[in-house]
Amino acid sequence: MKIKYTCLVFIISCMSLLHAKPEFVNYLADNRLNQINDLITEGEIIWIATENGVIKRNNEGNLLKIITTEDGLAANKVKKIAIDASHNKWFATENGVSKYDGKDWTNYRKEHGLVSNYITALCVDHNDKKWFGSCHGVSCFNDTNWVTYTKSDGLVDNDILSIAIDSENNTWFGTNGYGVSKLTDTTWVTYTDDDVLLNNYITDIVLEPNNTLLFISHLCDSITRYDGAIFSHISFYDG
Numbered sequence: 001m002k003i004k005y006t007c008l009v010f011i012i013s014c015m016s017l018l019h020a021k022p023e024f025v026n027y028l029a030d031n032r033l034n035q036i037n038d039l040i041t042e043g044e045i046i047w048i049a050t051e052n053g054v055i056k057r058n059n060e061g062n063l064l065k066i067i068t069t070e071d072g073l074a075a076n077k078v079k080k081i082a083i084d085a086s087h088n089k090w091f092a093t094e095n096g097v098s099k100y101d102g103k104d105w106t107n108y109r110k111e112h113g114l115v116s117n118y119i120t121a122l123c124v125d126h127n128d129k130k131w132f133g134s135c136h137g138v139s140c141f142n143d144t145n146w147v148t149y150t151k152s153d154g155l156v157d158n159d160i161l162s163i164a165i166d167s168e169n170n171t172w173f174g175t176n177g178y179g180v181s182k183l184t185d186t187t188w189v190t191y192t193d194d195d196v197l198l199n200n201y202i203t204d205i206v207l208e209p210n211n212t213l214l215f216i217s218h219l220c221d222s223i224t225r226y227d228g229a230i231f232s233h234i235s236f237y238d239g
Contacts (some may be wrong), residue, residue: 039084049078072105074098079123092119113146115139123203133160154188164205174202196231198222
């Protein structure tokens with residue numbers, strides 16, 4: 001009887017853990033957190049891109065540093081953050097791109113090879129190439145050479161809002177109202193709401209752990225899912 005009772009207590013304890021509500025921690029100490037554009041985790045560190053610089057915190061919520069142009073950022077309005085294979089942090093700003101190696105800052109602008117100084121999207125691929133999106137096209141940087149891609153090369157439009165890399169190292173570009181373009185080596189394919197997308201305004205592209213891509217549109221609160229073979233849709237009406 002004692003064994004049965006012990007088992008029952010154990011089962012109830014496990015069920016309680018399964019149904020326990022997650023604990024949320026809110027960071028409201030700095031008004032910069034009201035204007036978050038992007039964030040990325042690096043071990044115990046959280047890097048947060050805002051309209052007024054970059055906030056560096058740890059997982060416990062402690063503020064470690066507020067980074068601005070005084071520290072080396074190209075501009076305080078930071079749109080995206082990425083981390084490369086060498087653990088360099090890359091920040092897309094309204095005045096170029098900043099690289100931080102943990103000690104020194106390097107800024108890149110049009111005179112260095114960027115297609116535009118106002119960078120709206122940023123991603124690092126499996127070959128450690130850096131991709132930068134703007135309203136004038138895309139720049140790719142391999143730490144030595146720059147390559148620019150525009151509509152004349154195969155992009156469906158030059159106004160880029162999002163970039164993502166899938167499991168096969170294809171590069172996807174979400175545009176401001178014209179759909180999505182995929183680059184595989186030198187081959188371009190475009191998808192729009194004429195065929196598979198719910199909406200052409202793609203504000204973000206997310207790769208799920210199962211390698212499914214999510215194309216997110218804030219314009220009509222919709223998501224298009226692509227599992228590598230089939231496109232499906234989720235919208236407000238699905239719950």
